Amino acid sequence: MTKNTYSGLEADIERLDAFALENSGAYADGEPFPHIAIDDFVYDAALDGILDEVATQGVMEWSDMSDRFQQKSACNSTRAMGPKTRALMQFLNGQEVIMFLEVLTGIKGLVPDPLLAGGGIHELREGGFLGVHADFNFQKHMRLDRRINLLLYLNRDWDEAWGGNLELWDTQMTSCVKRFAPLFNRCVIFNTTDKSFHGNPQPVHAPDGRVRRSIAMYYYTNGRPDGEVADEHMTLFQYRPGEGSAADRGKRMLKRFVPPIITDLIDRRRN
Numbered sequence: 669m670t671k672n673t674y675s676g677l678e679a680d681i682e683r684l685d686a687f688a689l690e691n692s693g694a695y696a697d698g699e700p701f702p703h704i705a706i707d708d709f710v711y712d713a714a715l716d717g718i719l720d721e722v723a724t725q726g727v728m729e730w731s732d733m734s735d736r737f738q739q740k741s742a743c744n745s746t747r748a749m750g751p752k753t754r755a756l757m758q759f760l761n762g763q764e765v766i767m768f769l770e771v772l773t774g775i776k777g778l779v780p781d782p783l784l785a786g787g788g789i790h791e792l793r794e795g796g797f798l799g800v801h802a803d804f805n806f807q808k809h810m811r812l813d814r815r816i817n818l819l820l821y822l823n824r825d826w827d828e829a830w831g832g833n834l835e836l837w838d839t840q841m842t843s844c845v846k847r848f849a850p851l852f853n854r855c856v857i858f859n860t861t862d863k864s865f866h867g868n869p870q871p872v873h874a875p876d877g878r879v880r881r882s883i884a885m886y887y888y889t890n891g892r893p894d895g896e897v898a899d900e901h902m903t904l905f906q907y908r909p910g911e912g913s914a915a916d917r918g919k920r921m922l923k924r925f926v927p928p929i930i931t932d933l934i935d936r937r938r939n
Contacts, residue, residue, distance in 0.1 A: 679710045681764050688772035695772050695857075700838045700845040700865075702773065703858035707851070709820055714756065715853055719822055721750030722789060722881065730791070737799040737905040739871075742884075744788030757784065760818065760885045769887060773859065775815055778887045783809060785886070792832050792872045792880040800837050800867035802904040803860045803886075812888035818857050821850040822881040831870040832880040839863040841906050850880055860886075861896050865906055 687706060695704045722728065729748040730741045746754050759765065761780035770778055781787065785807055792798070805814050819834065826832075828849045834856055836846040848856050850868075858864060872880050 679714070679759065679764070681768075684709075684764075684768045685771070688768050692772055692774060696774060698846075698858070700836055701859055701861065701863065703836060703846070703856065704772070705848055706855045706857070708853050709855035710756075710759075710853065712853055714752070715820075715822055717752040718750075718756055719824075719881070721753050722822075728789075737801070739792075739796045740798055741791045741793065741796075742786075742788055744784035744786070746784070749789070753789070756883070757788070757885075760820075760883070765818075766887070769816060769818070769857070772857065773816060775859075775889065777889050778816065779810070779812055779889065781807060781810065781886055781888060783807075785809065787884040787886050790882045790884050792868065794873065794877070795871050796880065797831070797871040798868045800835065800841070800865050800869055800906045800908060802862050802865055802906070804902045805860070805862065805898060806900040807886075807888055808900075810888065812890055813892040814860050814886055815889050815892060816857065816887040817860050818855060818885040818887070820853070820855045820883040820885075822852060822883065823850050823878075824852040826851055826880070827874075830872060830874040830878070830880075832868050832872045832874075833870060834868055835866060835870075837865040837867075837906070837908075839865070841865060842909065850882060862898050862901075862904065869908065 684706075691704055696702050698704060728743050729745045730743050732741050733739070743749070746757055749757070761782060766778050766780060770776055786804065803814060803817065806812070807814060823832075826849060832850050834848040834850065835844045836858070837844050848854065858866070868880075874880070
């Protein structure tokens with residue numbers, strides 16, 4: 669089996685290429701929106717080196733986000749990252765991964781984001797969470813439409829009971845359709861639209877001060893299918909059943925009985 673080496677980072681590109689060819693149909697048919705999970709995405713040793721850097725890098729520039737919808741920390745400054753972490757970011761933004769993603773997702777003309785806008789290293793510490801949401805849909809600096817998320821998890825021996833699981837919700841926000849534990853070297857890839865609701869709403873409560881870590885990479889195109897076009901917006905947080913005010917719950921109920929074309933128009937005007 670041939671290995672591809674990128675700046676000291678080893679990844680089995682042939683395996684990924686074969687996976688993309690074999691699973692493009694499963695990706696497209698994913699519910700509640702196109703997605704797939706891949707375990708052992710890169711070689712374990714590569715991620716071990718990155719974990720060492722993240723845990724010891726004193727100059728890591730963390731941005732903390734804390735409000736009713738989220739409590740998380742992120743770093744997207746490659747200058748503040750160690751060399752192994754930078755190499756991984758370059759690999760995930762490189763030719764091999766772009767070609768793999770285009771075959772897997774069927775989306776051609778994908779463009780990586782070297783600025784890592786909203787991406788990079790993410791951490792959920794004790795009590796951390798990220799509410800269910802649809803992502804921002806436009807990268808203003810590059811003037812491109814956001815199409816694909818790639819999430820790579822860095823958590824060895826993670827217990828699902830500790831929270832922080834990735835949840836994929838239906839378009840009406842009535843139920844969680846899929847749930848993925850953030851296990852070490854597990855990669856989850858999915859399409860991003862105004863209706864691809866996802867998040868980590870269950871707060872993290874892990875022993876011994878353990879932190880839930882992930883790498884988030886986003887990919888773009890110049891334009892998107894007509895059926896996905898919407899006005900530019902930032903993150904659209906959603907309430908799960910039982911959350912929010914009575915007015916918020918009324919809006920969710922309305923969406924269950926009013927045709928989507930009408931509720932979509934209402935949402936676009938609001939956004």
